[in-house]
Amino acid sequence: QSALTQEASVSGTVGQKVTLSCTGNSNNIGSYAVGWYQQISHGAPKTVMFGNSLPSGIPDRFSGSKSGTTASLTISGLQPEDEADYYCSTWDYSLSAQVFGGGTKLTVL
Amino acid sequence: QVQLQESGPGLVKPSETLSLTCTVSGYSISSGYYWGWIRQPPGKGLEWIGSIYHSGSTYYNPSLKSRVTISVDTSKNQFSLKLSSVTAADTAVYYCARGAPPVATHAYYWGQGTLVTVSS
Numbered sequence: 001q002s003a004l005t006q007e008a009s010v011s012g013t014v015g016q017k018v019t020l021s022c023t024g025n026s027n028n029i030g031s032y033a034v035g036w037y038q039q040i041s042h043g044a045p046k047t048v049m050f051g052n053s054l055p056s057g058i059p060d061r062f063s064g065s066k067s068g069t070t071a072s073l074t075i076s077g078l079q080p081e082d083e084a085d086y087y088c089s090t091w092d093y094s095l096s097a098q099v100f101g102g103g104t105k106l107t108v109l
Numbered sequence: 110q111v112q113l114q115e116s117g118p119g120l121v122k123p124s125e126t127l128s129l130t131c132t133v134s135g136y137s138i139s140s141g142y143y144w145g146w147i148r149q150p151p152g153k154g155l156e157w158i159g160s161i162y163h164s165g166s167t168y169y170n171p172s173l174k175s176r177v178t179i180s181v182d183t184s185k186n187q188f189s190l191k192l193s194s195v196t197a198a199d200t201a202v203y204y205c206a207r208g209a210p211p212v213a214t215h216a217y218y219w220g221q222g223t224l225v226t227v228s229s
Contacts, residue, residue, distance in 0.1 A: 002154065035215040037155070044221045045147075045155065050209045055217070087155050089215055097170050098145070098157035098214045 003028060004088055004101035011107040012078045020104050022071040022088030028099060032091045034071040036064060039103075040084040048086075049073055075106075083108040111136045113205050113220035121199075121227050127192040131205030131220060132185075138163055139183040143208030146179060146190045147216060148201040156201075160214040161188060168214060195227045 005023040012018040022034060033051035040046075047055050049064040061077045071090075075082055088101040117129035131144070138144060145160035159169035161179045169177045178191040192199060202224050206216035 033209075033213065033215065035209060035217070037216070044204060044219050045216070046219065047209075047217050050213075050215060050217060089155070089157070091214055095171060096168065098160065098168075100155045100157065103154045 002102040003092055003095065003099035004090070006086075006088060006101035006104045008102070009105045009107065011109055012075075013109045014078055014080060016078045017074065017076045018078055018106065019075075020073045020086055020088075020106065022073075022101050023069060024071075024090065024092075024099075025069050027094040028069075028090050028092040029066065029071050030069040031093060034064070034066060034088055034090045036062075036071075036073045037087045037089065038082075038084045039087065040081075045087065078108055080108050082106060111207055111218045113207065113218060115203060115205050115220045115223040117223060117225070119224060119226060121195055121225060122229050123196055123227055124194055127190070127195050127199060127225055127227070129190045129203055129205075129223065129225070130187050131189070132187050133207070134186070136207070137183075138181055138186050138188065141212075142210070143212065143214045144179075144181065144188045145206050145208060145214060145216060147204045147206060149204070149222075150198075150201040157214075158190065158192075158203075160208060162212075197227050199225070200227045201225060 036049040037045040146158040209217040
């Protein structure tokens with residue numbers, strides 16, 4: 001069982017806005033920045049958000065936010081190439097470990 | 110642009126030690142950041158193995174801590190993973206990664222990954 005909870009699956013149509021969530025607690029998301037990772041067809045993960053900062057080369061339709069112990073990744077203007085598995089991750093000071101969510105499978109209809 | 114490349118045996122026998130190396134280009138490890146290993150068993154999610162700071166201090170996943178050693182070789186601009194007493198449950202794609210700025214263990218730049226199978 002993952003320390004962070006993500007939706008198993010989310011779907012949307014091209015052009016739609018979708019939001020993926022990542023829920024933790026005060027020991028992890030409530031205290032540290034959250035990273036979001038995109039994994040397309042079981043290839044290597046790619047960082048699409050860290051905190052609320054976009055890594056270089058990531059389209060600005062991706063945005064990140066956090067409220068209390070829940071982090072969110074929003075994709076505005078969904079594109080076919082956004083279909084992927086998305087994982088969230090942060091540090092957990094009670095576990096002294098980097099923890100991941102179980103991942104969300106995003107399907108573009 | 111930082112690039113990372115994993116290397117090592119693709120097949121390891123049960124009870125033996127898995128050894129992988131990550132070669133970094135485009136950035137000097139000795140200049141900073143955390144450097145870490147993450148793995149993904151077939152069909153499953155991501156699992157953090159551990160991270161090492163450029164100075165040598167380490168953090169390990171508590172569930173793997175007794176079997177894991179991560180080290181840095183700044184002269185070769187490489188860092189390495191050793192996982193002892195492996196079993197079939199250690200079969201996974203292993204990724205190396207550089208940490209996020211300014212000083213975070215969160216993966217930021219990833220290698221392409223290497224599949225390690227534990228089997229006799």
